[in-house]
Amino acid sequence: MKARIIITLKRGVLDPQGKAVKGALTNLGFDQVKDVRVGKVVDVELDGVEDRAQAQILVEDMCKKLLANPVIEDFSYTLEEG
Secondary structure, X not given: OEEEEEXXXXXXXXXHHHHHHHHHHHHOOOOOOOXXXXXXXXXXXXXXXXXXXXHHHHHHHHHHHHHOOOOOEEEEEEEEOO
């Protein structure tokens, strides 16, 4: 089973990296860009987990304990057999 985890800053949390990217895009002539928020993607391959419910529990536990900071970040994920 494979999990793709997407971690983003919560709305209202300042995103200096997103602001820098927006500024660079504007300087390159992309005036249509209104806002940029930068996040991260973590791909995790789970071994010995065939049950989708077990995989959900594991991924959520990983996110809450290590991968995401629950104070300032949100996470979502997708699971794929394989």
